[in-house]
Amino acid sequence: MARTKKILAPTYTELIVPTYNALLKLGGSGTNNEIYEQVIKDMKLSDEAVDESHLGNENQTELEYQLAWARTYLKNFGVIVNSARSVWSITSNYTSGANLDPKEVIAFTANKNAKRRAASGKKVVNNPEKPDDGIAENDETEYPEEIKPWRQRLSEVLQNMDPYGFERLAQRVLRECGFTQVEVTKKSGDGGIDGTGKLKINGIFSFNVAFQCKRYKGAVGAGDIRDFRGSLTTDIEKGVFITTGSFTKAAKEEASNPGKQQIDLIDGEEFINKIAKYGIGVREVITYEIDEDFFLKI
DSSP states (O other): OOOOOOOSSOOOHHHEEEEEEHHHHHHHHHEHHHHHOOOOHHTTTOOHHHOOOOOTTEEEHHHOOOOOHHHHHHHTTSEHHHHHTEEEEEEEEGTTTOOOOOHHHHHHHHHHHHHHHHTTOOOEEEEEEEEOOOOOTOGGGGGGGTHHHHHHHHHHHHHTOOOHHHHHHHHHHHHTTTEEOOOOOOOOEEEEEEEEEEEEEETTEEEEEEEEEESSSEEOOOHHHHHHHHHHHTTTOEEEEEESSSHHHHHHHHHOOEEEEEEOEEHHHHHHHHHHHTTTOOOOOOOOOOHHHHHHHH
């Protein structure tokens, strides 16, 4: 189905150079979130553009989706690489700065995939929900590196879980992250829960933590963060707000507002990262990418 509304966020083509420049400003490396924040600052993006939901996945913003594509194309072109901890860094050939041509960067991947299709006999199937880059339907590279089909499917599974099953999953994830004495203090029929626990850092420092886990489709706003902060008692030293959705720009600003108790945020993408990291209900499957050129030229 074709997109029925105008995209407010910049497209992946428009984000290729800003993504590269953001990493240069960050000292040559940065996390997804650091790149995201730097690009917003550099491009002076409006709240509407930042908070716009991706049409194919309401739990992700359009900006996050387009940035994922920009990073993928830059990686394919050899400008950046990512570590196992999802830290992106500029490769040695580009650390001093370069004048990148976005069309050239995108064409590199398109040409590579064209050769692969020619060798495999695949045909291109136009999908208006994906960037028009000549990538074949069902080709592994039709998704940005961080947005694989399994992630979208897991997001759907989380949304449709039994509320009490989701409660137990949230407790399990928190325990795997190092929380102890995890207790649910309030639960609701939609799977949203409140609770408390203790978090020990480096086996020495211990903090009393309160958490709210909201199973949500779409973006959590600043009002939810204020309400959560207002519910915290004086013995709570740290607050954590978890959602299967995303957070608006205003919500992120409210969570880190100077002079107020800081609230740590875990959105749906990070929640899935935790599930994958600790192997909770998922199993890693290793695959290989075939270098067609190697076999043609050897």
